[in-house]
Amino acid sequence: MTPSDAAWHLVNAAAAPFWVALLSVLGLKLLWRGPTVGRGWAALLPWAYLAALAAHVGAWAYWGAEGTMAGYGLMVLSTALALWVRAFMWPGRR
Numbered sequence: 170m171t172p173s174d175a176a177w178h179l180v181n182a183a184a185a186p187f188w189v190a191l192l193s194v195l196g197l198k199l200l201w202r203g204p205t206v207g208r209g210w211a212a213l214l215p216w217a218y219l220a221a222l223a224a225h226v227g228a229w230a231y232w233g234a235e236g237t238m239a240g241y242g243l244m245v246l247s248t249a250l251a252l253w254v255r256a257f258m259w260p261g262r263r
Contacts, residue, residue, distance in 0.1 A: 190218040193245075
């Protein structure tokens with residue numbers, strides 16, 4: 170594997186958690202408009218992305234392969250938990 174192949178592999182590995190996080194934030198903002206009025210995209214997306222990335226890396230380390238269905242399920246669950254904490258449990262503007 171060349172260095173450019175390795176770099177593209179890491180970029181693609183980080184892209185899946187990004188899209189899961191982005192779609193999760195979009196769903197949150199569309200479904201719960203009232204409770205998330207004071208929460209902007211910039212406040213929610215980093216929490217969702219970091220949770221999804223941590224779950225993705227953890228699943229990759231545990232199962233030894235990237236892209237397992239259990240890993241994607243773990244990404245979705247961790248993103249949902251992070252957004253629930255940030256949007257509904259964290260004190261802030263309402």
